[in-house]
Amino acid sequence: xxxxxxxxxxxxxxxxxxxxxGKALLSxxxxxRALNDITFDLYKGEALAIVGESGCGKTTICRIAMKFYxxxxxxxxxxxxxxxxxxxxxxxxxxxxxxxxxxxxxxxxNPLHNIYYHLERPLKLYHPSDKTTMKKKMDEYxxxxxxxxxxxxxxxxxxxxxxxxxxxxxxxRILAVGAEVIFADEPTSMLDVSIRLxxxxxxxxxxxxxxxxxxxxxxxxxxxxxxxxxIIVLYAGxxxxxxxxxxxxxxxxxxxxxLLVTAAPDPEREGVVELPVLKDKESEVTVWTPESKGCPxxxxxxxxxxxxxxxxxxxxxxxxxxxxxxxxxx
Amino acid sequence: xxxxxxxxxxxxxxxxxxxxxxxILVIIVLxxxxxxxxxxxxxxxxxxxxxxxxxxxxxxxxxxxxxxxxVFAQTLYGGRISILVGIFAGVITxxxxxxxxxxxxxxxxxxxxxxxxxINIIMVVPNIVLLLIVAALLDGVSPFLISVIIGLTxxxxxxRVLRAQTMSLxxxxxxxxxxxxxxxxxxxxxxxxxxxxLSIISSAFVSTLIYAITASATLEFIGFxxxxxxxxxxxxxxxxxxxxxxxxxxxxxxxxxxxxxxxGAGLTLINFSIDEVSNPKLKAQRIMRAYYKVKKMQAxxxxxxxxxxxxxxxxx
Amino acid sequence: MSDLLTxxxxxxxxxxxxxxxxxxxxxxxxxxxxxQSFGLAGESGCGKSTIAYSxxxxxxxxxxxxxxxxxxxxxxxxxxxxxxxxxLRWSEIAMVFQSAMNCLNPVITLERQFFEIFRYHGITxxxxxxxxxxxxxxxxxxxxxxxxKDYPHQYSGGMxxxxxxxxxxxxxxxxxxxxxxxxxxxxxxQRDILQCIYDLKKExxxxxxxxxxxxxxxxxxxxxxxxxxxxxxxxxxxxxxxLHNPKHPYSYGLKNSFPSLKGxxxxxxxxxxxxxxxxxIPAGCRFQDRCFKTCNDCFTKEPEISTTDDGFFYCHNPLxxx
Numbered sequence: 001x002x003x004x005x006x007x008x009x010x011x012x013x014x015x016x017x018x019x020x021x022g023k024a025l026l027s028x029x030x031x032x033r034a035l036n037d038i039t040f041d042l043y044k045g046e047a048l049a050i051v052g053e054s055g056c057g058k059t060t061i062c063r064i065a066m067k068f069y070x071x072x073x074x075x076x077x078x079x080x081x082x083x084x085x086x087x088x089x090x091x092x093x094x095x096x097x098x099x100x101x102x103x104x105x106x107x108x109x110n111p112l113h114n115i116y117y118h119l120e121r122p123l124k125l126y127h128p129s130d131k132t133t134m135k136k137k138m139d140e141y142x143x144x145x146x147x148x149x150x151x152x153x154x155x156x157x158x159x160x161x162x163x164x165x166x167x168x169x170x171x172x173r174i175l176a177v178g179a180e181v182i183f184a185d186e187p188t189s190m191l192d193v194s195i196r197l198x199x200x201x202x203x204x205x206x207x208x209x210x211x212x213x214x215x216x217x218x219x220x221x222x223x224x225x226x227x228x229x230x231i232i233v234l235y236a237g238x239x240x241x242x243x244x245x246x247x248x249x250x251x252x253x254x255x256x257x258x259l260l261v262t263a264a265p266d267p268e269r270e271g272v273v274e275l276p277v278l279k280d281k282e283s284e285v286t287v288w289t290p291e292s293k294g295c296p297x298x299x300x301x302x303x304x305x306x307x308x309x310x311x312x313x314x315x316x317x318x319x320x321x322x323x324x325x326x327x328x329x330x
Numbered sequence: 331x332x333x334x335x336x337x338x339x340x341x342x343x344x345x346x347x348x349x350x351x352x353x354i355l356v357i358i359v360l361x362x363x364x365x366x367x368x369x370x371x372x373x374x375x376x377x378x379x380x381x382x383x384x385x386x387x388x389x390x391x392x393x394x395x396x397x398x399x400x401v402f403a404q405t406l407y408g409g410r411i412s413i414l415v416g417i418f419a420g421v422i423t424x425x426x427x428x429x430x431x432x433x434x435x436x437x438x439x440x441x442x443x444x445x446x447x448x449i450n451i452i453m454v455v456p457n458i459v460l461l462l463i464v465a466a467l468l469d470g471v472s473p474f475l476i477s478v479i480i481g482l483t484x485x486x487x488x489x490r491v492l493r494a495q496t497m498s499l500x501x502x503x504x505x506x507x508x509x510x511x512x513x514x515x516x517x518x519x520x521x522x523x524x525x526x527x528l529s530i531i532s533s534a535f536v537s538t539l540i541y542a543i544t545a546s547a548t549l550e551f552i553g554f555x556x557x558x559x560x561x562x563x564x565x566x567x568x569x570x571x572x573x574x575x576x577x578x579x580x581x582x583x584x585x586x587x588x589x590x591x592x593x594g595a596g597l598t599l600i601n602f603s604i605d606e607v608s609n610p611k612l613k614a615q616r617i618m619r620a621y622y623k624v625k626k627m628q629a630x631x632x633x634x635x636x637x638x639x640x641x642x643x644x645x646x
Numbered sequence: 647m648s649d650l651l652t653x654x655x656x657x658x659x660x661x662x663x664x665x666x667x668x669x670x671x672x673x674x675x676x677x678x679x680x681x682q683s684f685g686l687a688g689e690s691g692c693g694k695s696t697i698a699y700s701x702x703x704x705x706x707x708x709x710x711x712x713x714x715x716x717x718x719x720x721x722x723x724x725x726x727x728x729x730x731x732x733x734l735r736w737s738e739i740a741m742v743f744q745s746a747m748n749c750l751n752p753v754i755t756l757e758r759q760f761f762e763i764f765r766y767h768g769i770t771x772x773x774x775x776x777x778x779x780x781x782x783x784x785x786x787x788x789x790x791x792x793x794x795k796d797y798p799h800q801y802s803g804g805m806x807x808x809x810x811x812x813x814x815x816x817x818x819x820x821x822x823x824x825x826x827x828x829x830x831x832x833x834x835x836q837r838d839i840l841q842c843i844y845d846l847k848k849e850x851x852x853x854x855x856x857x858x859x860x861x862x863x864x865x866x867x868x869x870x871x872x873x874x875x876x877x878x879x880x881x882x883x884x885x886x887x888x889l890h891n892p893k894h895p896y897s898y899g900l901k902n903s904f905p906s907l908k909g910x911x912x913x914x915x916x917x918x919x920x921x922x923x924x925x926x927i928p929a930g931c932r933f934q935d936r937c938f939k940t941c942n943d944c945f946t947k948e949p950e951i952s953t954t955d956d957g958f959f960y961c962h963n964p965l966x967x968x
Contacts, residue, residue, distance in 0.1 A: 197916030
């Protein structure tokens with residue numbers, strides 16, 4: 001039973017180009033197309049995973065959303081306002097509602113200030129009130145993320161906390177800001193294995209009980225399956241497959257998704273695994289430029305055809321809620 | 331009392347002989363100069379009419395100059411001005427270095443290019459030469475002016491170091507985090523980035539201090555200072571003029587020279603230890619030294635020779 | 647198959663600023679046979695990299711090997727003279743580090759780096775011969791020969807790691823230590839590289855000592871697995887046993903920290919708490935704070951060793967078979 005889902009973040013036809021090189025006097029600048037035609041919507045209270053290998057552009061989406069870059073073309077809207085055209089009060093509102101967790105817990109908190117300071121700043125900026133109310137709120141948030149007792153944990157400096165605790169403290173900070181949409185850029189990849197699930201479960205709790213939306217960026221599809229509701233698979237800046245997470249992972253339709261699923265570690269599997277990919281010289285992610293044609297995966301695709309080198313495949317719905325960009329039909 | 335002795339700061343001093351000696355030297359000089367009135371009752375400007383160039387004696391601990399001034403009193407009172415010159419120059423250097431270094435490292439782009447060009451241009455000009463030219467044009471400069479000029483010519487080097495450090499800190503995630511929070515850029519620069527560079531800043535301050543004291547003394551010794559003021563450099567200048575070296579009046583030089591040397595050495599030692607605090611490899615050496623000291627004592631008391639193995643592996 | 651490497655009672659201490667020491671590795675014993683691949687799994691701070699560094703005596707102060715023996719081909723590495731250990735390094739035991747960027751000299755071309763290896767170990771002084779050998783090695787790992795003239799920064803991450811593996815195998819060592827070789831790489835590249843290593847192992851017949859925190863990866867690739875926690879090996883067994891029949895609650899918890907790609911998505915707990923801080927070791931079993939199966943003994947005495955047919959474990963209240 002699908003309830004009426006409220007769209008909160010919209011991304012439409014976003015293209016991002018970067019100019020690289022050209023630092024030396026005579027070298028020419030090359031244009032790198034990091035993202036090509038990215039379109040998706042994020043609904044309230046859902047977790048959307050963006051999966052891909054390094055260099056596929058997932059962090060770039062994050063950076064555009066946090067306004068570190070302006071997209072070359074296309075729009076990103078928050079509550080139906082273009083985020084790159086916001087001014088003053090609206091911008092402040094946006095910053096409050098959309099926040100980001102970073103990958104490295106060891107450098108996302110300022111080593112010189114204690115945790116209370118990290119929570120106090122957002123409160124002072126967005127919800128100023130008197131000292132006692134702020135302290136009460138800070139303790140509430142610390143308890144919510146599991147850093148108890150709050151008095152003791154709040155007065156610690158980051159280096160006295162473990163990686164997992166630091167990520168929790170960072171989540172507390174985001175809650176203190178009052179964010180509704182949280183971009184999580186590989187929040188657990190630098191944490192110990194046994195702690196990762198703790199953080200994911202916490203994020204799940206925030207999603208279900210506090211109705212927060214997450215965009216979960218990762219390269220680990222098993223974790224994406226555990227946490228997210230929908231998934232987008234990126235390759236060289238293109239969305240190659242997206243939809244309901246169980247459908248995409250259990251029944252991948254795009255050759256790249258099949259490759260990712262096969263390459264993921266599976267302890268039950270015996271013997272050597274044949275990866276469904278053509279071996280090219282680099283066997284790493286392709287680099288895309290504005291002049292490139294065809295499907296980005298053509299160089300490594302085991303079922304590539306003639307037309308895959310000429311035109312970019314159109315979007316096709318493979319089953320209810322599962323979409324791919326591929327010419328190949330099973 | 332024991333608690334203070336055992337506290338972290340005191341333990342730090344005990345474990346590091348360099349810092350302790352440096353700190354003691356600096357404190358001695360500061361005490362003597364600031365509390366000059368407590369150590370000598372003689373007025374430095376007072377001329378003892380019948381005691382020119384007299385040897386050190388109980389009344390005049392370091393003797394008297396050609397004009398009859400008490401050397402010890404002059405050293406102490408004059409030291410105040412010399413040290414103040416150093417401090418003032420240090421403050422100017424560090425302030426300008428912080429403002430321009432951190433901002434250009436943080437903003438980058440064209441602003442950074444402009445500031446870096448300015449830095450490079452000023453760095454090319456040698457300090458002392460500039461000082462000499464200005465001094466010659468103004469026909470002698472007061473200590474205050476000396477400190478200003480030293481400050482204005484030494485800040486570029488400092489700014490460069492801070493800029494490099496800012497650029498490396500700028501891409502750390504806590505800076506991005508503050509930006510996504512919506513903190514103002516000023517606050518990010520001075521409350522998030524700068525506190526992480528305090529050891530570099532204090533080290534730079536101490537270095538400039540040492541440099542300024544010696545540079546001002548040099549200027550004054552050559553004769554471009556203000557002959558009416560009383561600083562260590564002027565004392566040397568007067569001593570030279572009155573032929574102290576040729577006539578063997580060593581005491582006249584002893585005062586200012588020991589002042590400069592002791593203060594400079596103390597500050598340099600402190601600078602080394604600031605380095606050690608921020609450089610973990612040097613710290614590891616210190617830790618190992620302490621460890622082997624403990625082990626030696628244990629081995630002596632227990633008579634075992636297991637230590638030899640450990641020492642053999644120390645060179646690995 | 648005889649034992650290639652036997653570690654007995656190894657303890658490694660880190661000297662702290664206050665004059666005491668922290669025991670990072672406590673009384674660890676295990677052995678690796680010829681042609682076997684042994685995996686050591688554990689979280690950060692458990693001491694696995696410390697063991698790897700001890701095997702080649704790479705420790706610098708403030709780390710010290712305080713007790714134990716490391717017997718390699720009959721000789722105790724801990725007692726050896728430094729000059730003999732130098733000879734042993736790379737020619738008998740080689741290591742592939744976690745981040746290849748850190749072990750390739752960025753200002754020297756790869757060809758030169760290979761030449762240095764061959765020259766130092768007395769294989770050859772001739773650049774042409776060294777180049778030919780290097781090309782052979784690179785072709786084995788799948789790097790085209792013309793990339794020899796490039797600098798490390800011109801390689802992609804996966805290629806760099808492969809080049810490092812080629813360098814490690816240059817002198818045909820008997821034991822290859824892999825310290826988290828693929829943690830910084832993508833899944834597809836990771837699988838490629840590991841598969842490459844295993845093909846090489848079949849061909850060149852060396853043993854592997856594989857250190858990682860990714861247990862599910864290790865189970866696919868290793869014959870024997872040791873699980874480390876807080877400086878001690880808490881369980882060692884064949885990988886099938888650890889997968890289907892773990893005895894120690896920590897092994898069970900670690901295994902359950904990896905969501906699977908098949909089957910239902912159910913709620914998984916991981917292991918509560920955080921890895922033990924080695925400055926505050928409790929009395930009794932070190933895992934007591936995080937264990938779901940504690941009994942009274944766990945808080946008072948350290949568990950004794952219990953042997954199974956292909957390994958051992960240390961637990962007062964192990965999991966039952968099934």
